[in-house]
Amino acid sequence: MKMRKFFIILSAVVFLFGLSSMAMAKVIKIGGLTDCTGATSDVGKDYALGLSDAWHYVNDTGGINGKKIKYTWFDYGYRIPEALTKYKLLKRMGVIAIEGWGTGDTEALSPTVFKDKLPYVSASFSAHLTNPAKSAYNLFFAPDYSTQARANLTAWFETRWPKNKDYGKRSPRLSCVYSFPSPYASAPIKAIKDQAKMLGFEIGPDQDVGLTSIDTKSQIMALKKFKPDVCWHGNTTMAVSATMRDAYALGLHTDWLVNFWGYDENLPRLAREAAEGSMCAGPAYFIGSDKGMMKTVKEYARKYTPAIPLKKRLKFTVTAWANVLLLREALIRADKAGDLTGPGILHKGFETMSDFAIADGGLGTSPVTYTVTDHRSTGIVPVFELKNGTFHHVKTINVKARWPKKWASQWHGW
Amino acid sequence: MTKKSTILLIVLIFGMGMIFASCASMQSKPTSATFKAPIVALDSVQVTQYNGYWYYSGKIKPTKGKAGNNSAVLPLAFVFNITNPNNFPVKLDGFGFTVAFEDFDVNMVNAYETQWIPPGKTNQISVPSILDVRQVLLSLLVPNAFKVKEKGTNAWALLEKWWTGIPAYNIPIYVKGGAATFIAGEEQKVVSFTAKFPK
Numbered sequence: 001m002k003m004r005k006f007f008i009i010l011s012a013v014v015f016l017f018g019l020s021s022m023a024m025a026k027v028i029k030i031g032g033l034t035d036c037t038g039a040t041s042d043v044g045k046d047y048a049l050g051l052s053d054a055w056h057y058v059n060d061t062g063g064i065n066g067k068k069i070k071y072t073w074f075d076y077g078y079r080i081p082e083a084l085t086k087y088k089l090l091k092r093m094g095v096i097a098i099e100g101w102g103t104g105d106t107e108a109l110s111p112t113v114f115k116d117k118l119p120y121v122s123a124s125f126s127a128h129l130t131n132p133a134k135s136a137y138n139l140f141f142a143p144d145y146s147t148q149a150r151a152n153l154t155a156w157f158e159t160r161w162p163k164n165k166d167y168g169k170r171s172p173r174l175s176c177v178y179s180f181p182s183p184y185a186s187a188p189i190k191a192i193k194d195q196a197k198m199l200g201f202e203i204g205p206d207q208d209v210g211l212t213s214i215d216t217k218s219q220i221m222a223l224k225k226f227k228p229d230v231c232w233h234g235n236t237t238m239a240v241s242a243t244m245r246d247a248y249a250l251g252l253h254t255d256w257l258v259n260f261w262g263y264d265e266n267l268p269r270l271a272r273e274a275a276e277g278s279m280c281a282g283p284a285y286f287i288g289s290d291k292g293m294m295k296t297v298k299e300y301a302r303k304y305t306p307a308i309p310l311k312k313r314l315k316f317t318v319t320a321w322a323n324v325l326l327l328r329e330a331l332i333r334a335d336k337a338g339d340l341t342g343p344g345i346l347h348k349g350f351e352t353m354s355d356f357a358i359a360d361g362g363l364g365t366s367p368v369t370y371t372v373t374d375h376r377s378t379g380i381v382p383v384f385e386l387k388n389g390t391f392h393h394v395k396t397i398n399v400k401a402r403w404p405k406k407w408a409s410q411w412h413g414w
Numbered sequence: 415m416t417k418k419s420t421i422l423l424i425v426l427i428f429g430m431g432m433i434f435a436s437c438a439s440m441q442s443k444p445t446s447a448t449f450k451a452p453i454v455a456l457d458s459v460q461v462t463q464y465n466g467y468w469y470y471s472g473k474i475k476p477t478k479g480k481a482g483n484n485s486a487v488l489p490l491a492f493v494f495n496i497t498n499p500n501n502f503p504v505k506l507d508g509f510g511f512t513v514a515f516e517d518f519d520v521n522m523v524n525a526y527e528t529q530w531i532p533p534g535k536t537n538q539i540s541v542p543s544i545l546d547v548r549q550v551l552l553s554l555l556v557p558n559a560f561k562v563k564e565k566g567t568n569a570w571a572l573l574e575k576w577w578t579g580i581p582a583y584n585i586p587i588y589v590k591g592g593a594a595t596f597i598a599g600e601e602q603k604v605v606s607f608t609a610k611f612p613k
Binding site for chain 1: 520550557560608
């Protein structure tokens, strides 16, 4: 009898403590790997801060069906061994998804996240990551670099080339400038050349400009021999601005099309008039935009990183928000399905999105679709140009709708 | 013990639990008007281990292990005093800052250890920062390349100066863009901070 009473009392105590621990258990752990101080920190720091701001926003607006996010992130300084170590730490901490950074960590970790079945949402938009058979757990909101490059070249071809004095007399000429050994810079080269061939361009020899280059005169002199009407630059902002400055000084009259991470609010500050007229895909709003939920994005930037003035923030803050709100949606869907595991987040989260508008389109992103066989998020690419130091929309190219057969059967994964 | 007394005992346990819970909630009733910003101040920076200044490119064969672009690590510990001026406890819920040598940002660190600061008291937090020559070299060669050039120096000269001067505390270390998030009840405050060491 005494034992029975003891168990009744014990049950009551356990129940009481159980209630409080249940309340405490409602936390979802998400990890982050960023570069705030390494080789890509000129763009990486802004992206990292944007991720942190956006997770605060997620928690302030209901979390994941009421569950709070615990976001733990590290600056790995673009040192790949450090990224691998921090990945292992995050995994041991029990994170169920990671916000990654660039091509360096993403490609190094891709086989591991595939094996571990851990969703890895990153800022590397390489088309190589869009084939679920090889990299099912690598995801991102933006059109991949190759789709962006195809759209960028097409927009130039349809808006600039008809205004050229040689239009109708000869083919337009394209040259590609990029860091040959860099996986990020070289990722869309095959695609842009394929697009150029399809549109009837003459393609000149490539020029190797390192990511650390601040003197590109020899490459500019080589380009002058071919006289390209348009050049693709595949690097990040520093090398892009150095090349543009040298081209301007040496009288290379060409238009510049730039890869995503080489074109931001710092470009006109660094290259000044040499950057005028350059074009780039804009898969999300620039930081200066006041459209959609940009007011909220800026409020969070002010609130959580008060020491960094808003004028120093870049478009990559918005890019980060888009990736966070994409992952939020996947988590909400997987949680509703009662399956917050890696495969659950992938199959019951991401792969249930069909024409899903992230934040109701409030970040300027195109609707995203992920299927079991295709992780290319979208083929809709708005293209922007730099005019009087500010970014203006030129044209939106729907690569998927324009070339549906090639999109479906030929262009996947490169 | 009768059945009646057993029920009474259970009710008593629940009642006490409710009282404890409500006491806890009574303790954390700060408002945006009464929640004063805690004060964050850098106390010291310690070079926790010194490994000298060296760099081996990936072409050099090491005595043991794999070749790579390996370099001297410079571990630092930043000790901060955090003072809670309120008459209620405050939770530190996020802490991060940028480390700069001269005016070059070299590292960004976060501390995730949650701690409560009692009313009117000062706690200390020690935040580690680990740098190596290779990481900072890349930072100087890419994002800071123009700035290095404008200063009329080069990346290697800066690295040698920092890796030999900082352990002797000859070169000031800056804390920039710091942000500490504090929570009290339902209220949240983000405090920004900067510092220099030695002052």
